[in-house]
Amino acid sequence: MNGKLVLIGCGPGAIDLMTLRALRRIESADLVLYDRLVNLELLTYVKPGAIYQYVGKRAGDGGRQQTDINLRIREALEAGATVARLKSGDPLIFGRAAEEIDIAEDCGADIEIVPGITSSLAAASDSLITVTERAELQSFIVTTGRTASDQSRPDWVQCVQPGVCVAFYMSVARAWKIQSTLMAAGIPGILPAIWVERAGCDDTRMVSTQLDRLALDAEQNKIKNPAILLLRYPHSLAGALKNSVTSSSQQA
Amino acid sequence: MNGKLVLIGCGPGAIDLMTLRALRRIESADLVLYDRLVNLELLTYVKPGAIYQYVGKRAGDGGRQQTDINLRIREALEAGATVARLKSGDPLIFGRAAEEIDIAEDCGADIEIVPGITSSLAAASDSLITVTERAELQSFIVTTGRTASDQSRPDWVQCVQPGVCVAFYMSVARAWKIQSTLMAAGIPGILPAIWVERAGCDDTRMVSTQLDRLALDAEQNKIKNPAILLLRYPHSLAGALKNSVTSSSQQA
Numbered sequence: 001m002n003g004k005l006v007l008i009g010c011g012p013g014a015i016d017l018m019t020l021r022a023l024r025r026i027e028s029a030d031l032v033l034y035d036r037l038v039n040l041e042l043l044t045y046v047k048p049g050a051i052y053q054y055v056g057k058r059a060g061d062g063g064r065q066q067t068d069i070n071l072r073i074r075e076a077l078e079a080g081a082t083v084a085r086l087k088s089g090d091p092l093i094f095g096r097a098a099e100e101i102d103i104a105e106d107c108g109a110d111i112e113i114v115p116g117i118t119s120s121l122a123a124a125s126d127s128l129i130t131v132t133e134r135a136e137l138q139s140f141i142v143t144t145g146r147t148a149s150d151q152s153r154p155d156w157v158q159c160v161q162p163g164v165c166v167a168f169y170m171s172v173a174r175a176w177k178i179q180s181t182l183m184a185a186g187i188p189g190i191l192p193a194i195w196v197e198r199a200g201c202d203d204t205r206m207v208s209t210q211l212d213r214l215a216l217d218a219e220q221n222k223i224k225n226p227a228i229l230l231l232r233y234p235h236s237l238a239g240a241l242k243n244s245v246t247s248s249s250q251q252a
Numbered sequence: 253m254n255g256k257l258v259l260i261g262c263g264p265g266a267i268d269l270m271t272l273r274a275l276r277r278i279e280s281a282d283l284v285l286y287d288r289l290v291n292l293e294l295l296t297y298v299k300p301g302a303i304y305q306y307v308g309k310r311a312g313d314g315g316r317q318q319t320d321i322n323l324r325i326r327e328a329l330e331a332g333a334t335v336a337r338l339k340s341g342d343p344l345i346f347g348r349a350a351e352e353i354d355i356a357e358d359c360g361a362d363i364e365i366v367p368g369i370t371s372s373l374a375a376a377s378d379s380l381i382t383v384t385e386r387a388e389l390q391s392f393i394v395t396t397g398r399t400a401s402d403q404s405r406p407d408w409v410q411c412v413q414p415g416v417c418v419a420f421y422m423s424v425a426r427a428w429k430i431q432s433t434l435m436a437a438g439i440p441g442i443l444p445a446i447w448v449e450r451a452g453c454d455d456t457r458m459v460s461t462q463l464d465r466l467a468l469d470a471e472q473n474k475i476k477n478p479a480i481l482l483l484r485y486p487h488s489l490a491g492a493l494k495n496s497v498t499s500s501s502q503q504a
Contacts, residue, residue, distance in 0.1 A: 009373075009377075011271070014273070015272070016271065016272040016273040016276065017271050017272075017273055017367070018271060018272060019263070019268065019269050019270060019271055019369065020267070020268040020269075020270060020272070021266070021268040021269055024268065090373050091377070092373060092376050092377065092381075092382055092383045092384065093373070093383065093384055093392065094384050095384075096386065097382050097385075098382045098385045098386070098388075101380060101382070111380060113376075113377035113378075113380060114377065115269070115369045115373040115374045115376075115377040115452065116369070116373075117271065117367045117368070117369065118373065121261075121342050121344060121345070121367040121368075121370065122367045124344050124365075124367075125261075125343070125344065125365035125366065125367040126365075128353060128363060128365060129344075130344055130349050130350045130353070131344045131345065132344065132345055132346050132347075132394075132396075133349075133350045134348065134350070134399075134404070135401070135404045136350075136404075138395060138396055138399055138404055138405070138406035139393055139394065139395040139396075139406045139411060140345065140393070140394045140395075141391055141392070141393045141394075142384075142391065142392045142393075142394075143390060143391040143392075144384075144390055144391075147386075147390055149387070152386070152387045152388075152390055152415065152487065153390070154390035154391045154415060155413065155415070158410065158413060159391060161407065161410055163404065163406060163407070200367065235404065
């Protein structure tokens, strides 16, 4: 008898940004394991007799908590249960989905993933920022300020190119590092950006900024996680900067 | 008297991948304008007396349809109506949101954007493909196979780097162009990829492939739009390829 693991994207925190499918899957689960940023109202959908358990991670516990979660999932799946694993945002965007999928595969359990609204798209919606735009922005990149090790740090410079909008997750504490790395590579300090705190929620807060003020504006406005940083590099801005460089060098 | 424009992300087509907020906003609209890939069941949420109208684009009409949509929106907003503009996926991902936002701003109307599940995340969920993964994949890129002009074509080569998963939208007809451009730049042909047709829906269809077979597998399997192409370049694969090159050159 093999169980079923359902990884459920719960969106950025507002209950009404959940999908109908996510709610249905919570209702049919025997065990519900939920993360820190998940809206607790969701628990009203848990069926009578099912168990729910908070498994939010503490920062800096050296991964002990994830090991505990993995054990709990394995135990339940081996007993034939349906496990709903509630994750904030989308399960596949910085949700540590891979390890939990591995466990389910190892147990021979069924696996389903229910996609969720990822915070960066909620942040863009709140701020009416178009992350793609005909002739201006053809790619949208989701990346992170924080990684497990320096070796696996994303190449931010490679990300921030004309025609691209970049969303940085987990970036508040890394604002200065992001700003200085990009500017050292010659990326213009006037690129428009915005900090969006608590995207998609009633108490969302937005602070417009630009590349050379990322850290200062985050600090002065006391931006706190969970927050998303959106940085845009439209082609027209790249063109205008190029022309202004050409015309100043001609004047010189 | 100013109206309100609500751009609503309806997800990739399955009705149960709609958010609760999207359904509530449809219920309160006076005019509902919907696109081609939107699930028609949604129209049961339109309130009595409200008007709904199909405004799906025909390919190759030179943008005439979008001009008509824009006029219809302007007219309704100026009459003080609440206009729900239903878009497949997320409104900000290749949804031509910018022009419609401009109209609402120009009319002094309120604007709200309701984010939706974008097809690439539904595609990744269907295929259990992790688009980010600790130590393996730190960035997820959404880009397009088709653009308004060649000048605005995204730099695919810049996108496909170790540590990145790339989702190509509107790419079926451009499969050969994507494959040949990337391979000409030295990107390894064995990069794992998958075609996902009708992501998130009951009749979704997946075809595993790899970079040097993108076009062939699309053709042999008759992949049709709407389809998403996911291409992954995990760090471990980049490392293994580098080692194999080093060891063959040592043997030579």
